[in-house]
Amino acid sequence: MTSPAAPVSAVPPEGAAAWVTIDLDAISDNVRELARRSPGAEVMAVVKADAYGHGLAHSARAAVAGGASWLGVAQLSEALELRAAGVTTRALTWLYAPGADFGAAIDADLDLSVAAPWALDAVAAAARERGRTARIHVKVDTGLGRNGALGQGWTDLVAALGPVVAEGAVDVVGVWSHFALADAPQHPTVLAQRDRFVEAAAELERAGIRPQVRHLANSAATLTNPDAHFDIVRPGLAVYGLSPVPDLGAPEDFGLREAMRVTARLALVKRAPAGQGVSYGHAYTTTEDTVLGLVPLGYADGIPRHAGSVGPVQVDGRRLTVAGRVCMDQFVLDLGPSYAGGAGDEVVILGRGADGEPTAQDWAAAIGTINYEIVTRMSGRLPRVLVGGGA
Ligand SMILES: *Cc1c(COP(=O)(O)O)cnc(C)c1O
Numbered sequence: 001m002t003s004p005a006a007p008v009s010a011v012p013p014e015g016a017a018a019w020v021t022i023d024l025d026a027i028s029d030n031v032r033e034l035a036r037r038s039p040g041a042e043v044m045a046v047v048k049a050d051a052y053g054h055g056l057a058h059s060a061r062a063a064v065a066g067g068a069s070w071l072g073v074a075q076l077s078e079a080l081e082l083r084a085a086g087v088t089t090r091a092l093t094w095l096y097a098p099g100a101d102f103g104a105a106i107d108a109d110l111d112l113s114v115a116a117p118w119a120l121d122a123v124a125a126a127a128r129e130r131g132r133t134a135r136i137h138v139k140v141d142t143g144l145g146r147n148g149a150l151g152q153g154w155t156d157l158v159a160a161l162g163p164v165v166a167e168g169a170v171d172v173v174g175v176w177s178h179f180a181l182a183d184a185p186q187h188p189t190v191l192a193q194r195d196r197f198v199e200a201a202a203e204l205e206r207a208g209i210r211p212q213v214r215h216l217a218n219s220a221a222t223l224t225n226p227d228a229h230f231d232i233v234r235p236g237l238a239v240y241g242l243s244p245v246p247d248l249g250a251p252e253d254f255g256l257r258e259a260m261r262v263t264a265r266l267a268l269v270k271r272a273p274a275g276q277g278v279s280y281g282h283a284y285t286t287t288e289d290t291v292l293g294l295v296p297l298g299y300a301d302g303i304p305r306h307a308g309s310v311g312p313v314q315v316d317g318r319r320l321t322v323a324g325r326v327c328m329d330q331f332v333l334d335l336g337p338s339y340a341g342g343a344g345d346e347v348v349i350l351g352r353g354a355d356g357e358p359t360a361q362d363w364a365a366a367i368g369t370i371n372y373e374i375v376t377r378m379s380g381r382l383p384r385v386l387v388g389g390g391a
Contacts, residue, residue: 017296018264024062024389026259031066044070046236057085102126115139124169137174142196182220220244262349268294284324291339298329302378306367312358
């Protein structure tokens with residue numbers, strides 16, 4: 001897990017200053033929609049990085065309730081945490097360094113990605129030691145230039161599989177890869193990577209290895225590229241109701257809805273004269289007698305410091321922008337001279353665009369990043385409030 005586990009409850013904790021609400025039904029419905037768009041393929045819901053900030057175990061369960069038959073995580077520790085939470089759904093993990101505890105992974109009945117000879121050796125050794133067969137998905141680099149065996153490296157990895165498979169130490173259940181530009185569906189690399197994937201799978205077959213599943217599609221490819229669906233689609237972002245292709249469509253255009261809503265309550269409301277510098281550096285100065293509101297959220301909570309003077313929020317249905325710098329624990333709003341509310345009033349930081357709320361995508365656009373980063377950075381310091389999910 002990327003941050004300490006946030007406390008979880010069904011209503012905001014008594015007196016909470018800020019919290020993150022997770023709509024479990026939205027996660028289930030989003031998975032259902034992704035499955036509907038991928039006939040013939042199973043859905044592997046990607047729940048790495050604490051389910052993109054939504055919380056690992058409850059998000060995983062909601063995804064399974066929506067029809068996900070696989071879960072995907074980057075780190076072994078995340079996969080083990082799923083198992084410790086009692087989630088028994090088939091799960092793939094794919095990112096580790098030499099020394100990783102593959103024995104624990106095999107004991108936890110996890111599927112393991114293998115992208116290099118060292119990993120094959122280490123997984124096989126752990127399986128032998130247990131007298132078991134490890135389930136592996138071999139990863140080919142079809143052009144991303146990141147993880148996966150590339151070129152001759154793939155040919156060598158395929159050759160190395162033969163004896164280990166024959167011996168019964170590993171079962172190659174999957175072959176898989178990842179796109180570089182799935183969010184640009186017309187880009188020539190998308191077609192080229194798909195072609196290379198088919199070719200790499202054929203190379204495996206020629207070596208007598210026939211995996212049950214092939215998987216390539218992330219959220220963007222799941223939504224825009226049916227030719228890349230193969231046997232399993234592997235969406236992450238879309239599971240949480242965010243658009244991986246904001247230029248092509250908002251979540252609702254794809255039948256998705258945002259699962260995360262971030263809310264704070266004003267900690268202080270006070271009158272300030274014209275010409276008052278606000279927050280560190282006085283990057284904002286009031287232009288008239290006005291009312292300032294203090295929002296008890298800062299960069300330690302996941303509000304980007306770059307959002308100073310540009311981050312969008314909503315108070316009482318009105319869109320406002322962060323006034324001046326974002327501090328570690330707080331930032332300020334200029335509520336305007338006629339603000340009649342007071343301390344305790346709710347501020348929506350991000351939520352559902354279709355409801356007129358500022359979105360993770362709005363925050364991303366405001367600071368020049370991607371919506372993935374906005375939700376993933378929401379800190380474990382913020383309590384998670386779960387709604388839906390039959391609770
Ligand atoms: C994160 C990740 C995904 C999911 O990507 P999204 O763009 O969030 O859908 C799929 N596969 C791999 C290998 C990943 O690292």
